[in-house]
Amino acid sequence: MPCPESSASGWRSVSNTAPSAVLSDSRPRRQRGRDPFLWLAVASSAVIVAFILVPLVEMMTQPTLVSLKETLMDRDVVRSIRLSIVTSSSAALIALVFGTPLAYLLARRQFPGKKILESVIDLPIMIPHPVVGIALLSIAGRNHPIGRVMQSVGIEVMGTVTGLIAVLTFVGLPFYINTVKAGFEEISPRLEHVSRSLGASAGGTFFRVTLPLAWRHMVVGAIMCTARAVSEFGAVVIVAYHPMTAPVMIYERFTAYGLKYSQPVAVWLILVCLVLFLLLRIFSLKPKAAS
Amino acid sequence: MIRIEQLSVRLPGFSLGPVDLCVEEGEFFCLLGPTGSGKTLILESVVGLVRVSHGRIMVSERDVTGLPPERRGVGIVYQDCALFPHLSVEKNIHYGLRYHNGVNSDGHDRCRHLVDSLGLARLLNRSVTTLSGGEKQRVALARALATAPSVLLLDEPLAALDPCFREEIRDLFRSLHRETGITVLMVTHDFTDAHTLAQRVAILHDGHIEQTGSAETVFRKPATTFVADFVGMQNVLPARVESGILIVDGLNLALPTGNGHHRFAAIRPEHVHILPKSNDTGEEGIPGRIRSIVNQGLFAELAVETCGVTIKAVMLTSSLMEKGLRQGGQVFLCIDPADVHLIQR
Numbered sequence: 357m358p359c360p361e362s363s364a365s366g367w368r369s370v371s372n373t374a375p376s377a378v379l380s381d382s383r384p385r386r387q388r389g390r391d392p393f394l395w396l397a398v399a400s401s402a403v404i405v406a407f408i409l410v411p412l413v414e415m416m417t418q419p420t421l422v423s424l425k426e427t428l429m430d431r432d433v434v435r436s437i438r439l440s441i442v443t444s445s446s447a448a449l450i451a452l453v454f455g456t457p458l459a460y461l462l463a464r465r466q467f468p469g470k471k472i473l474e475s476v477i478d479l480p481i482m483i484p485h486p487v488v489g490i491a492l493l494s495i496a497g498r499n500h501p502i503g504r505v506m507q508s509v510g511i512e513v514m515g516t517v518t519g520l521i522a523v524l525t526f527v528g529l530p531f532y533i534n535t536v537k538a539g540f541e542e543i544s545p546r547l548e549h550v551s552r553s554l555g556a557s558a559g560g561t562f563f564r565v566t567l568p569l570a571w572r573h574m575v576v577g578a579i580m581c582t583a584r585a586v587s588e589f590g591a592v593v594i595v596a597y598h599p600m601t602a603p604v605m606i607y608e609r610f611t612a613y614g615l616k617y618s619q620p621v622a623v624w625l626i627l628v629c630l631v632l633f634l635l636l637r638i639f640s641l642k643p644k645a646a647s
Numbered sequence: 648m649i650r651i652e653q654l655s656v657r658l659p660g661f662s663l664g665p666v667d668l669c670v671e672e673g674e675f676f677c678l679l680g681p682t683g684s685g686k687t688l689i690l691e692s693v694v695g696l697v698r699v700s701h702g703r704i705m706v707s708e709r710d711v712t713g714l715p716p717e718r719r720g721v722g723i724v725y726q727d728c729a730l731f732p733h734l735s736v737e738k739n740i741h742y743g744l745r746y747h748n749g750v751n752s753d754g755h756d757r758c759r760h761l762v763d764s765l766g767l768a769r770l771l772n773r774s775v776t777t778l779s780g781g782e783k784q785r786v787a788l789a790r791a792l793a794t795a796p797s798v799l800l801l802d803e804p805l806a807a808l809d810p811c812f813r814e815e816i817r818d819l820f821r822s823l824h825r826e827t828g829i830t831v832l833m834v835t836h837d838f839t840d841a842h843t844l845a846q847r848v849a850i851l852h853d854g855h856i857e858q859t860g861s862a863e864t865v866f867r868k869p870a871t872t873f874v875a876d877f878v879g880m881q882n883v884l885p886a887r888v889e890s891g892i893l894i895v896d897g898l899n900l901a902l903p904t905g906n907g908h909h910r911f912a913a914i915r916p917e918h919v920h921i922l923p924k925s926n927d928t929g930e931e932g933i934p935g936r937i938r939s940i941v942n943q944g945l946f947a948e949l950a951v952e953t954c955g956v957t958i959k960a961v962m963l964t965s966s967l968m969e970k971g972l973r974q975g976g977q978v979f980l981c982i983d984p985a986d987v988h989l990i991q992r
Contacts, residue, residue: 544729546727547729547731550723550725550729551731552694552695552696552715553717553719553723553791554722554742554743554746554790554794555717555743555747555794556717556742556743557717558715564742
């Protein structure tokens with residue numbers, strides 16, 4: 357007796373739920389087009405995108421091809437862009453060498469004061485940029501023991517490429533460390549555990565397992581660090597007005613000759629940044645495609 | 648052989664031990680317990696991945712407590728296999744050879760034998776990301792055994808597998824253990840895995856071992872109410888002793904066994920027999936009323952209310968239909984005193 361009853365109710369429940377499931381699938385699709393919230397979101401997104409793109413496109417299209425060519429022929433401009441790229445890449449390289457172990461420690465270890473250390477690493481993002489320059493100069497001067505040691509071994513910060521690299525490393529480090537830390541966190545610690553159990557030392561495990569899985573994040577981190585450093589002005593102008601990096605040159609041309617003369621240099625700098633951005637997208641998109 | 652003596656691990660919010668455990672040479676031992684009981688922590692202590700607060704761990708008569716993982720000679724296979732995603736199947740299996748003088752013919756011969764016996768020959772050049780769950784487990788097993796470890800640790804290796812692969816990998820573990828004679832310590836929360844594979848088991852609860860013994864003993868004669876519950880006793884009832892006879896509270900089920908120390912009576916649900924109450928059968932057991940029936944397909948779970956106590960029973964669905972048992976129906980419960988197990992705590 358219980359058997360026919362239960363099977364009958366079973367049939368009933370199936371036949372009842374099937375049409376409602378179809379309705380629940382199709383209704384939102386039809387409603388989606390009329391949803392005012394969606395249109396509000398689209399409209400505000402369009403405003404934001406326009407806010408970013410319109411000034412940039414306007415500036416990119418203002419200079420004539422002739423003026424762009426002339427600017428590229430200007431040795432000072434080429435030198436400043438080259439200096440920007442070289443110093444920023446050096447900053448990224450330093451961040452890679454010294455920031456990778458720190459990022460690994462932060463991703464893998466729990467220790468007292470970890471949150472404070474993470475906040476310290478983020479400080480360069482929050483501090484006003486001229487303050488960064490002033491802070492670095494204050495330890496590099498003769499009044500500070502570190503400054504005296506540096507000068508005794510011939511390291512000058514004020515107005516030198518060394519000073520530029522130091523200040524760019526300072527502002528770019530958080531971008532590198534946070535990106536690489538996130539990369540290490542994505543790798544299961546179990547892979548490292550298994551590697552250790554198979555006989556590899558901690559160092560061997562890092563180079564045979566962790567590094568091959570995290571290198572893409574390291575490249576992305578280095579590109580982000582470079583991009584951040586290329587665009588730095590506030591800290592650079594305090595530490596080294598000369599030799600002139602591209603942002604300082606743009607500023608100088610703007611204040612001395614006006615908008616028209618600063619725009620072509622800005623266009624070339626933007627093109628350099630676009631190449632960096634393109635590289636960033638290529639390296640950051642690959643893992644998604646693989647997954 | 649693995650011998651764990653007075654092992655304690657203190658972590659923020661959890662404390663393991665002190666735990667004493669001995670896995671004999673060539674034994675297949677299962678560590679059972681619910682999630683969060685500290686099973687994996689014991690395993691990781693043996694591998695050397697967690698800092699031990701107190702105690703000693705011996706692997707093959709060697710004190711490994713202070714040694715780093717790479718010097719312990721302990722292989723591990725995780726539930727998610729933890730295969731190196733950037734390496735091919737072959738490179739995964741060969742990963743540890745260079746650290747064990749395995750680059751010579753001995754290691755390669757062992758790998759070749761493992762690849763053949765685990766049926767991995769056609770997968771060698773594949774990326775591990777394209778393998779099925781069962782294939783991944785076999786690769787992880789081959790990788791762990793390639794370095795000829797003294798002991799093999801398995802961390803819930805069957806938990807994430809589909810039922811069809813589960814049976815296959817279970818058979819594989821059984822045959823590999825028989826063939827290699829390696830000491831195995833497996834962690835699981837599934838008693839079926841332990842029952843089919845292990846020679847002995849230990850039940851872990853809240854960082855402490857509740858009972859150690861053969862799977863059959865633990866299954867039939869749990870030492871504590873927690874173990875009884877864990878192995879699916881379902882009916883763990885408070886009991887008391889009066890004039891040498893054990894009275895199960897409310898039921899007045901008098902049993903000529905027990906002493907003053909027993910405080911609980913445990914009955915497996917399959918040992919509770921239910922008969923329909925009909926005019927011609929007369930009084931055949933404890934009268935009760937079916938409170939609920941949960942149809943599980945092949946089996947049905949019944950909850951029968953009697954004298955203020957709810958007794959759980961399991962029976963074949965076909966038998967349930969044959970007897971015409973329905974929710975709310977009056978029935979008789981029959982329990983053989985030999986099937987009642989007495990527990991002290």
